Amino acid sequence: MIRTDKLRGVIAEKGYSQSDIARKIGITPKTFYEKMKIGVFGSDEIQIMIDELHIDNPIEIFFAEE
Template sequence: MIDVHALKGIIASRNKSQAQVAVELGMTPKTFYQKMKRGVFDSDEMYKMVQLLEIPNPSEIFFVKNVT
Protein backbone atom coordinates (compact mmCIF):
# COMPACT_ATOMS: atom_id res chain seq x y z
CA MET A 1 0.00 0.00 0.00
CA ILE A 2 1.13 3.53 -0.74
CA ASP A 3 1.35 6.23 1.92
CA VAL A 4 -0.66 8.78 -0.06
CA HIS A 5 -0.30 11.51 2.57
CA ALA A 6 3.48 11.24 2.49
CA LEU A 7 3.49 11.23 -1.32
CA LYS A 8 1.30 14.36 -1.38
CA GLY A 9 3.75 15.99 1.03
CA ILE A 10 6.70 15.20 -1.20
CA ILE A 11 4.86 16.52 -4.26
CA ALA A 12 4.11 19.78 -2.41
CA SER A 13 7.67 20.05 -1.07
CA ARG A 14 8.96 19.90 -4.66
CA ASN A 15 6.66 22.83 -5.55
CA LYS A 16 4.61 20.71 -7.92
CA SER A 17 0.92 20.03 -8.16
CA GLN A 18 -0.58 16.59 -8.54
CA ALA A 19 -1.76 17.67 -12.00
CA GLN A 20 1.82 18.55 -13.00
CA VAL A 21 3.08 15.19 -11.79
CA ALA A 22 0.30 13.45 -13.70
CA VAL A 23 1.27 15.14 -16.96
CA GLU A 24 4.95 14.37 -16.39
CA LEU A 25 4.00 10.71 -15.87
CA GLY A 26 2.04 10.74 -19.12
CA MET A 27 -1.46 10.43 -17.67
CA THR A 28 -4.39 12.72 -17.17
CA PRO A 29 -4.82 14.43 -13.82
CA LYS A 30 -8.10 12.53 -13.38
CA THR A 31 -6.31 9.20 -13.76
CA PHE A 32 -3.63 10.33 -11.31
CA TYR A 33 -6.22 11.41 -8.74
CA GLN A 34 -7.99 8.07 -9.06
CA LYS A 35 -4.73 6.19 -8.54
CA MET A 36 -3.95 8.35 -5.51
CA LYS A 37 -7.41 7.69 -4.08
CA ARG A 38 -6.93 3.92 -4.46
CA GLY A 39 -3.26 4.10 -3.44
CA VAL A 40 -2.22 1.99 -6.42
CA PHE A 41 0.48 2.72 -9.00
CA ASP A 42 2.32 0.26 -11.20
CA SER A 43 6.06 -0.24 -10.87
CA ASP A 44 6.92 1.95 -13.87
CA GLU A 45 4.88 4.82 -12.46
CA MET A 46 6.51 4.45 -9.05
CA TYR A 47 9.97 4.41 -10.63
CA LYS A 48 9.21 7.57 -12.63
CA MET A 49 7.93 9.33 -9.51
CA VAL A 50 11.05 8.37 -7.56
CA GLN A 51 13.18 9.92 -10.31
CA LEU A 52 10.94 12.94 -10.94
CA LEU A 53 10.41 13.85 -7.30
CA GLU A 54 13.85 12.73 -6.10
CA ILE A 55 12.32 10.58 -3.36
CA PRO A 56 15.17 9.60 -1.02
CA ASN A 57 13.51 6.54 0.60
CA PRO A 58 10.94 5.18 -1.84
CA SER A 59 10.18 2.08 0.22
CA GLU A 60 8.85 4.32 3.00
CA ILE A 61 6.30 5.76 0.54
CA PHE A 62 5.42 2.91 -1.81
CA PHE A 63 5.73 -0.21 0.34
CA VAL A 64 4.12 0.51 3.69
CA LYS A 65 2.06 -2.11 5.48
CA ASN A 66 -0.12 0.25 7.49
CA VAL A 67 -0.83 3.84 6.58
CA THR A 68 -1.50 6.15 9.51
Protein backbone atom coordinates (compact mmCIF):
# COMPACT_ATOMS: atom_id res chain seq x y z
CA MET A 1 0.00 0.00 0.00
CA ILE A 2 1.33 3.42 -0.96
CA ARG A 3 1.27 6.11 1.72
CA THR A 4 -0.04 8.88 -0.52
CA ASP A 5 0.04 11.37 2.36
CA LYS A 6 3.80 10.86 2.73
CA LEU A 7 4.30 10.94 -1.03
CA ARG A 8 2.41 14.25 -1.26
CA GLY A 9 4.62 15.61 1.53
CA VAL A 10 7.83 14.59 -0.25
CA ILE A 11 6.62 16.09 -3.54
CA ALA A 12 5.88 19.42 -1.82
CA GLU A 13 9.08 19.32 0.23
CA LYS A 14 11.16 18.96 -2.94
CA GLY A 15 9.35 21.92 -4.54
CA TYR A 16 7.38 20.00 -7.15
CA SER A 17 3.69 19.88 -7.91
CA GLN A 18 1.86 16.62 -8.53
CA SER A 19 1.52 17.72 -12.16
CA ASP A 20 5.33 18.05 -12.39
CA ILE A 21 5.76 14.48 -11.15
CA ALA A 22 3.05 13.21 -13.51
CA ARG A 23 4.98 14.62 -16.46
CA LYS A 24 8.26 13.13 -15.19
CA ILE A 25 6.75 9.64 -15.04
CA GLY A 26 5.05 10.06 -18.42
CA ILE A 27 1.38 10.23 -17.47
CA THR A 28 -1.19 13.01 -17.47
CA PRO A 29 -1.87 14.93 -14.26
CA LYS A 30 -5.43 13.53 -14.30
CA THR A 31 -4.08 9.97 -14.40
CA PHE A 32 -1.62 10.82 -11.61
CA TYR A 33 -4.44 12.14 -9.39
CA GLU A 34 -6.49 9.00 -10.06
CA LYS A 35 -3.51 6.78 -9.17
CA MET A 36 -2.96 8.80 -5.99
CA LYS A 37 -6.62 8.37 -5.08
CA ILE A 38 -6.42 4.57 -5.28
CA GLY A 39 -2.78 4.41 -4.17
CA VAL A 40 -1.49 2.29 -7.05
CA PHE A 41 1.50 2.97 -9.29
CA GLY A 42 3.48 0.71 -11.60
CA SER A 43 7.00 -0.34 -10.62
CA ASP A 44 8.56 1.81 -13.36
CA GLU A 45 6.61 4.84 -12.14
CA ILE A 46 7.69 4.19 -8.56
CA GLN A 47 11.34 3.91 -9.60
CA ILE A 48 11.20 7.22 -11.46
CA MET A 49 9.64 8.93 -8.42
CA ILE A 50 12.31 7.47 -6.12
CA ASP A 51 15.05 8.74 -8.45
CA GLU A 52 13.54 12.15 -9.25
CA LEU A 53 12.53 12.95 -5.67
CA HIS A 54 15.72 11.44 -4.17
CA ILE A 55 13.70 9.35 -1.72
CA ASP A 56 16.12 7.77 0.76
CA ASN A 57 13.70 5.29 2.33
CA PRO A 58 11.14 4.31 -0.33
CA ILE A 59 9.87 1.35 1.69
CA GLU A 60 8.04 3.59 4.16
CA ILE A 61 6.17 5.32 1.30
CA PHE A 62 5.70 2.74 -1.44
CA PHE A 63 5.64 -0.53 0.47
CA ALA A 64 3.96 0.50 3.71
CA GLU A 65 1.90 -1.99 5.65
CA GLU A 66 -1.61 -0.96 6.52
